[in-house]
Amino acid sequence: MMIMILLLCSVIFFTILYFHKQTTRKKGKTPPSPRRLPLIGNLHQLGRHPHRSLCYLSHRYGPLMLLHFGRVPVLVVSSADAARDVLKTHDLVFASRPRSKTYEKLLYNGRDVALAPYGEYWRQMKSVCVLHLLSNKMVRSFRDVREEEISLMMEKIRESSSLQLNLSKLLANLTNDVICRVALGKKYGSETDFKKLLERFTRLLGAFSVGTYVSWLAWIDWIRGLDGRLAKTRKDFDEFLERVVQDHEDGDGDKNDFVDVLLAIQRDKSVGFDIDRFSIKAMILDVFVGGMDTSYTLMEWAMTELLRHPNCMKRLQKEVRTICKGKSSVSQEGVQEMNYLRAVIKETLRLHPPLPLMVPHESTQDVILRDYHIPAGTHVMINAWAIGREAATWGPDVEEFRPERHLDSSVDFRGQDFELIPFGAGRRICPAISFAVVLNEMVLANLVHQFDWRFPVKCTEDQTGVAESTGIAIHRMFPLYAIASSTT
Template sequence: MEGTAWVSYAAAWLGVLALLLLGLRLRSRKLNLPPGPKPWPIIGNLNLMGNLPHRSLHELSQKHGPIMQLRFGSFPVVVGSSAEMAEAFLKTHDVAVADRPKLAAGKYTTYNYSNITWSPYGPYWRQARKMCIMELFSAKRLESYEYIRKEEMNALLRGLYKSSNTNILLKDHLSDLSLNVISRMVLGKKYTDESENAIVTPDEFKKMLDELFLLTGVLNIGDSIPWLNFLDLQGYIKRMKALSKKFDRFLEHVLDEHISNSKAPDFVAKDMVDVLLQLAADPNLEVKLERHGVKAFSQDLLAGGTESSAMTVEWGMSEVLRKPEIFKKATEELDRVIGRERWIEEKDIVNLPYIDAIAKETMRLHPVAPLLVPRLAREDCQVAGYDITKGTRVIVSIWAIGRDPKYWDNPLEFFPERFLGKGIDVKGQDFVLLPFGSGRRMCPGYSLGHKLIQSSIANLLHGFNWRFPDNMNKEDLSMEEIFGLSTPRKFPLIAVTEPRLPAHLYSM
């Protein structure tokens, strides 16, 4: 009797299991998934990704459409490659896809997803976003740091003047500008110098930032096929861990010094680390900001602010050098509006529409993050009639949008005039131009980055005539890029400058 009961019990459970499996099958059949290439076993569609994934995805979208589904190993990945899809993911379904995938870069280089960029959607991230908007990047605070940006811009222009009529690597000068500006705003001083007691030299720190952006954007196999993660087949995790140690050593020194300074009776918070430490000490915070969180935020601020402006300006100057007629139009506007007796200030940009157009055209063709930072669907949703299931990784290709003839005439041509009189901005509401992203996960420091890009391009064009070295012409200039979270030039721009303003301005 007992045996019969056991058999009946088992049969009942098997029946329930069969019904569940049938239900899952029926559900999966009913899902209307976006089109895409057929995945291979185990690797999915990783075989279709070349050294420049943003270009690979663009080619695939030409075949499968503006919304397509791939598989990267074990994980579904949906790619949006049109302004309409960008709006759907970043605005209409912003909350549904506001999470971040758990990638190795976030774990090993950002104190286990503790920074602003990689922290998962939830109370900690919402608190971080609020800190950025209300404290770190408020209009009042950015205005209070304008003197720093002005001083460092003058230092850049003096340095270029001293190097007049010689071949220069523009990237080095631009990196110094952005690193010095961000260091002073975030850390209170230039911790990177050439003294014997320096924690890290400028060259070492720049290499650390370059490595961070590369490793944050790589296609690490273990992120797609988790059971291979422990093998670290590409060696990326080893590099991430080594880089993390370097950054931690530097940031520990920064925090120790700031905490020591804060004990002085006349102490006043001056930089962003001071502000972060004060916020961390607030007992009313919804989620306590630990020491590693302060370090993660500080690293995020340093990296984001340094890379975006320097890389964009180098691309912009590369494009202008290839088209002398653009330089002529820009300098005509500068001479008419500013004259030749002073430098451009940030408040002047509103009166320089062609300079602003050059900056926008650069960000259209050469966005800092061509695929933005990947998102993760927190819940099921429908986009363009297709089912996006919870756990799907979401990629928005602003690189593809910037090259789409549906929105841009002659999209591969560098033509700033296309922005004149159009009112298109970079604040995340015009979905044809999203260099800083959009929605809840938009870059919180976009206003600062935009200011640095505009004022740098304006002053470089105002202060100097530019040409290629004697043994080079515009046809020789490679426009190849390197892929990471950002896409810098593969070969740094080499150029020659000649002063075009009175000599006394370069000594200010």
């Protein structure tokens, strides 16, 4: 009897093994993978700075590398050519976003634009965003807001001329004030509770959820308090946004900001489908999440590199001051002529993309990618930080800050050139590129036009270095301190 059972088990085992091999052969090979541990897979290899760890792993395993974060297969893309295959050749297959407990709890269960799954709802919301909130016409309409807030920041710097300034804080406050006025109609930066809430929100967005990748260990998120912090932060931010929306409904509805525009669309049903309250609040959250941290981070890194490279600073100042000679500030028209300014921004985005791993994608069906079989449900991380350091594209001095490399190059960051994709590409490209770029150009041009800058005399490597923070958006680990001297 025992022998019969053993024989039956053997037949079943080899039958399963045979069909598994046949299925694998039909599906094809998978991308190269580092060895993984039981249960957690390759999670232990991410380190404090995953974009760096994954870049180093790609040097060994190639530009398409398959990892496993717990139960989840993750394809890591680390070259421009591989990114083109994902975001252009197979754009539709990879157009969705993976589910995440953190994102769903904080962003109204995927009702925003940035993280909603690909489908009809996302297409409708994106059309509202592109046509009504972030069109070139709307970007131009907020010109006065940008100029007023930049002028106020310049006055603060002038009042502290020759004193040590926390430039990181100034740039963060400026970005917060501009976005609050554009999105909500007034500034909330002076309200300490709001600033703390916003910091808590962005910090939680980068929190690691064990349950997302190892479902049977989801209880750990509860034990360490993540679930409680997510619930409280969502409740607090929802109450804040509810007050903002209600204030707009009770106001005169003059359609000066994003909330007014969205409420008008909801009221008039002018886009052919209903927009509910949650969708309005989710889209406003997108403006903060997508615009606040990333914009000020880019300015912070640009000023860091210019201070570290005085020759680049002098060349940029010469360009700005020549074009704006005799003017007290830089206008939006003047910025259009500044080629070296654009080169500085491109080089900063190459070396310091604010979201180095970008927002993850997810495959919605099986696909063959460069002879590799990628199954449906695979998460995709595109390492923009690694792509910006490809020596084959950028040359042997790839680690150097050298804006001149962009002056004779047609490579741009608007999604057509995969060598530089800090805002993504394809269907899920960031719709706020124009809004972000105009603000960054105006701020940097005015900073170098009106002031000479230098590091404090007694400054440490922490202050002058490029050590990175942790989280989704990568800014400086330590605040940027500098001394401004007025040129007038």
